[in-house]
Amino acid sequence: MSAGTFTLDGRAIPFEEGQTILDAAAAAGVDIPHLCHLPGLAPHGSCKLCTVSIGGRLGAACTNRAAAGMTVESETAELNAHRLTLVQMLFVEGNHFCPSCEKSGACRLQETARRLGMTTPHFTHFFPARDLDASHPDVVLERNRCILCELCVRASRDVDGKNVFAIGGRGIRARLIVNSASGRLADTALSANDRAVEVCPTGAILRKRVGFAVPIGRRPYDRHDIALSLPTRRGEGAGGG
Amino acid sequence: MGKLKVATCSLAGCFGCHMSLLDIDEKLFDLLELVELDRSPLTDIKHCGPCEIGLVEGGVCNAENVHVLKEFRSNCRTLVAVGACAITGGIPAMRNNIDLWDCFQEVYHYGIGLEGGQIPNDRELPLPFDKVRPLNEVVRIDHFLPGCPPSAEAIWKFLTDLAAGREPRLDYEMLHYD
Numbered sequence: 001m002s003a004g005t006f007t008l009d010g011r012a013i014p015f016e017e018g019q020t021i022l023d024a025a026a027a028a029g030v031d032i033p034h035l036c037h038l039p040g041l042a043p044h045g046s047c048k049l050c051t052v053s054i055g056g057r058l059g060a061a062c063t064n065r066a067a068a069g070m071t072v073e074s075e076t077a078e079l080n081a082h083r084l085t086l087v088q089m090l091f092v093e094g095n096h097f098c099p100s101c102e103k104s105g106a107c108r109l110q111e112t113a114r115r116l117g118m119t120t121p122h123f124t125h126f127f128p129a130r131d132l133d134a135s136h137p138d139v140v141l142e143r144n145r146c147i148l149c150e151l152c153v154r155a156s157r158d159v160d161g162k163n164v165f166a167i168g169g170r171g172i173r174a175r176l177i178v179n180s181a182s183g184r185l186a187d188t189a190l191s192a193n194d195r196a197v198e199v200c201p202t203g204a205i206l207r208k209r210v211g212f213a214v215p216i217g218r219r220p221y222d223r224h225d226i227a228l229s230l231p232t233r234r235g236e237g238a239g240g241g
Numbered sequence: 242m243g244k245l246k247v248a249t250c251s252l253a254g255c256f257g258c259h260m261s262l263l264d265i266d267e268k269l270f271d272l273l274e275l276v277e278l279d280r281s282p283l284t285d286i287k288h289c290g291p292c293e294i295g296l297v298e299g300g301v302c303n304a305e306n307v308h309v310l311k312e313f314r315s316n317c318r319t320l321v322a323v324g325a326c327a328i329t330g331g332i333p334a335m336r337n338n339i340d341l342w343d344c345f346q347e348v349y350h351y352g353i354g355l356e357g358g359q360i361p362n363d364r365e366l367p368l369p370f371d372k373v374r375p376l377n378e379v380v381r382i383d384h385f386l387p388g389c390p391p392s393a394e395a396i397w398k399f400l401t402d403l404a405a406g407r408e409p410r411l412d413y414e415m416l417h418y419d
Contacts, residue, residue: 091329098418099325099389100332105419114416120328120385124378127330127337144338 004068008052009075015066022050022061025074032074033083033112035090035201036149037062041158044150047090049083049112084116091121093172094128095144096202102211103203105219109147110202114221130175135186138208139197146176146204156196164188164196176204245404246292248279248317252306253333253373254299256282257390258324262296264393272397275404289316294403298323298390300330301374305367314380319403322376323396325389325418332389334373341371384409388417 002014008025015024023039025032034050037043043062050061053073061074073079090096090109098104130143148167153176156164164185168177180187190196192207200206216222251259259282265272280289289295289309295317301307314320325331336344349360376382386399386409395415402409 095335095338096418097325097329097332097335100335101419110418113418114413117411117413117416119387119411119416120322120377120382122377125330125334125375127334127372129338 003066006066006068006070006072008072013066019066020062021052021054021064021066021072024066025061030074032061033080033115034062035108035112035147036151038151038199041151041154041199044154047147047149048086051079051082053079080116083112084118087113087116087118088121088123090147091118092123092125094126094146096121101145101203102206103145105214105216105221107203107221108201111221126172133178133185135184136188136190136208137186138192139185139190140206140208141176141178141185142204142206143175145202147202148174148176149201151199151201152176152196152205155199156190156194159195162189162194162196164190164194244277245275245294246279246290247276247281247294247296248289248292248313249281249283249296250289250298250309250313251282252297252299252310252327252376253302253331254324254326256298258296258298258327259283261388261390261393262396265397266393268397272400276400289313292317293319294400295320296323297321297327297376300326300333301370301376301379302333303367303369307379310376310380319383320376320380321384321386321399321403322382323386324391325387327376328385328387330373330375334375337372341369386411389419391415392417 003017005012005014008030011030013024013028013030020043022032022034022037026039032050032052034047036045036047037050045060045063048060051058052061053076054064055071087109091113096109098110101107104110128144132143133141150167153165153167156162163179166177166179167174169175177183178185178188197205197207249259263269278284279292280286289312295313297310297313297320301310322328326333330337345360349355349358386395388395392415395411398411398415399409
C-alpha cells in the first residue's frame with residue numbers, strides 16, 4: 001500500500017508509510033551503495049555510504065524516511081567521489097589483504113570498492129594489530145577486517161536472540177568485542193549457522209573449513225547480475241561464499 | 242616517433258606481476274614495437290635512466306628498496322604502482338603485526354638445524370624496515386594498477402592507454418584486488 005512517491009535520480013519511487021529512502025529504493029530495484037544496512041535489521045547509519053542529497057541536504061538514505069514529493073539524488077559524480085573516499089578510509093583502517101582473504105569475491109566492502117572504481121586506498125595505512133579470536137570450533141573472528149557495521153551485533157541480538165557481539169572502546173580503538181566473561185567466542189552460544197555469522201559483509205567473521213571452496217569465476221561477485229543492496233543478496237552467506 | 246622508454250623493477254615483490262606482464266604472450270612483440278626497455282629484470286641495465294614510464298611491483302621493505310624507488314621516481318615521468326604489494330604493502334605487510342626482532346629470531350635462531358646460527362649483519366645487506374610500506378607512502382605515484390597480480394589483459398590495457406597518451410582506465414571487469 002503506497003503512501004506516495006518520491007523522486008530518486010529523476011525516477012519516481014513508490015514508498016510505504018514509515019519506509020526509509022534506502023528500503024523503498026531497494027524495493028523498487030534501485031541500488032544505493034551501502035555496507036551497514038540489511039533489510040529486516042534496524043538501520044544503523046555508521047558506514048555513510050548511502051549518503052544522498054535530499055532536497056539539497058546530505059543525509060543517510062538508510063535512516064531518512066521517504067516523504068511524498070521529495071527529490072533525492074544518489075548517482076552523482078560528487079556523491080560517488082565521497083563514497084570512494086569513505087571506502088578508502090575503511091581499507092587503510094584495517095588489514096584488507098584481499099589476495100589471502102577467504103571472503104574475496106564474496107565481500108561487500110571489496111565489491112563496493114570495485115564498483116566505485118577504487119584503484120588505491122590512497123591514505124596512509126594504519127596496519128592495526130587487533131586480536132584474532134579462533135577459539136570457537138566453527139567460527140573465526142578476524143578483527144583487523146572488521147568495519148564496525150554492527151550487522152552481527154544486531155543480527156545476534158534481534159534475530160538469533162543470543163546477543164553475542166558488541167562494539168567496545170572509543171574512537172579509532174573501537175573494536176568488535178564478544179559478550180562472554182572471558183571475551184572469547186568459544187564461551188558464547190554462537191553457532192556457525194547463526195544469522196550473525198552470515199551477515200558479515202567482510203572477512204571479519206568466517207565459518208571455518210569452508211574457505212576457498214568456490215572456484216574463482218563462480219564466487220558471488222564474479223557474477224555480474226547481483227545488485228549490492230537488493231534483498232536477493234541476503235542468501236550469499238559467509239565464508240568462501 | 243621514437244619508442245617509449247620503459248623501466249620495470251620488483252621491490253618487495255614476488256615477480257608475479259612481471260610474470261603477468263609476460264602473460265600478454267605474443268602481444269609482447271607488439272609491445273616491443275611500442276617500447277624500449279630500460280632497467281628491468283628482463284634486461285642487463287643496472288640503473289634506471291630517463292624514461293617515460295616506470296612500472297614498480299612490490300612494496301618497500303628495506304633500505305635498498307627506497308634507493309631504487311627514488312631512482313625510478315627521479316627518472317620516470319610516469320610512475321605506476323603495479324599489483325597489491327606496491328599499492329597496499331600486500332601479503333608481505335602481514336609481517337607488520339609481528340616484531341621484527343621476533344621475526345629474525347624465528348628465521349635465523351630457532352628451529353631444527355639452526356643451532357649456532359646468527360642474524361646476518363654484513364654491511365652489504367640492506368637493513369629491513371620494521372614495517373612494509375606501499376610505494377605511495379614513500380614517493381608520489383601517478384597510477385595504480387591493482388591485482389595480485391593484475392591480469393595480462395589489465396596490464397595490456399593499461400600500457401596501451403599510457404603509450405597512446407590516454408588516461409589509463411580499467412573497467413569493472415578488469416578491476417580486482419585478489
